[in-house]
Amino acid sequence: MSDAILQVTGLQKWFPINQGLLRRHVGDVKAVDGVTLGVGERETVGLVGESGCGKSTAGRTMLKLLEPTGGKIEFEGQDITSLNRKGMVMLRRQMQMIFQDPYNSLNPRHTVGTIVGAPYEIQGITPKGGVKRAVQEIMERVGLNPEHYNRYPNEFSGGQRQRIGIARAVVLRPKVIIADEPVSALDVSIQAQVVNLLEDIQDEFGLSYIVIAHDLSVVRHISDRVAVMYLGHLVELAPADDLYEKPLHPYTTALLSAVPVPDPDSAQRRERILLQGDLPSPSDPPSGCVFRTRCYKAQDRCATEVPLLRELEPGHTVACHFPESGGRTATQAESADVRTA
Incomplete structure (x- = not known):
């Protein structure tokens, strides 16, 4: 995809299998094996497949939360495959992730204000008006009460915790967000609200999404294109309507x-x-x-x-x-x- 803001080519993530006292290498778990996929500006690509197909590992590897075993990762035309953690710090402003479990992805010892404001501290950024004001503004934008700035995650419901995770991901106005099963842990009555919030934020901030999910109805609603994975391989990629009306695989x-x-x-x-x-x-x-x-x-x-x-x-x-x-x-x-x- 020539106009992709994030492009992976031949992406591989293998986990070594070691056995014995000497931890001898006897094989590899080929979680992701040769995936080529791109997402354009303001586009949403759905990544689907059954449990164990490698889609979550692929998403984490695209953002270099896991180091790739092989292949190439490009962001805005820059090859970032070999960048170390220090080299990735600046790029974290542009590439963020929304995690699946709103209960375990938030530190229970930190307040909401500390959690959402952490990206400012890590990046050494002081927003206009101060961190607290910026955090309260983004909290209000995602549907949280700004007055709950000093509350802890255990004082919120599952849907509210996921909104906290979304606020943390978008507070620096990134360009690409990978959402790993963003609604699968939520009640059905809350899922539509969170999906609509993601779409509204995309329109407002000009975001690009890769949405990882197993719920095909959610993916169809939010995605422009859908990629299907099986056992670490990409087996089909098409515009959402085409794939749902005329599946070829x-x-x-x-x-x-x-x-x-x-x-x-x-x-x-x-x-x-x-x-x-x-x-x-x-x-x-x-x-x-x-x-x-x-x-x-x-x-x-x-x-x-x-x-x-x-x-x-x-x-x-x-x-x-x-x-x-x-x-x-x-x-x-x-x-x-x-x-x-």
Whole structure:
């Protein structure tokens, strides 16, 4: 993506497996293995996949909260892959993260004012009017009472704690925010409020988002493009509407078949695909296509040849040797190879 503000190319994050008294290296957990993805200015890219696919690790590695094993990370055209922690300090003003768990991501010993104001202290910035005033302004902007500046995280609800996390992430007006499951730990009644807050802040501050989630309905609502991950690999990338209406990868088709619809008897209803077998271990992924061991369309070629991401429709890329023809729905899948719920 030529106009991307944040671009990763061939991103890898492997965790070594060491055994024995001498901690001998015997293998690697390939959590992220060759992901290429970019996000443009004011764009929201959704990153989806089942638990264990590597999406959260990918997000943390993009921001260099985890050091990449391989690949390239570029921010505004600058290669930041090899920057050390000291070199990343200035870039932290421009790249922030909203964490999944609003209970564990906030220090219970610090007040809200200290938590939200910490980025100013770390960066050595004194905002006009002082830190307290700036923090209270951003608290009010995210829907918190500025008078609660001296309260502690345990005095707030889950939704309010996530708002504190959002305030901490946006207080320095960054350009890119990676939101890791920002609403999954919240009540359904609160999720829509937080998603709407993220959209409003994006419009106001001109932010770019990468939103990591497993709830496909939330991703569709907030995303311009959606990337699908499986076992550390990117298997499909498309504009949100195209991906939901015409999925080309069998894995995406299976994911979408599990999305509930308001009226089960309507024409929108898709027959549920239950993928066979367990998710393979990222320390010993299948040869060829990593999805082939659970795919209802797998053939001999899938075991020997790694499928490359290729553009089959404008802006719609897929890594599959035998993609769905025109995005067939699950009801059109081969009944002999698919068990229905």
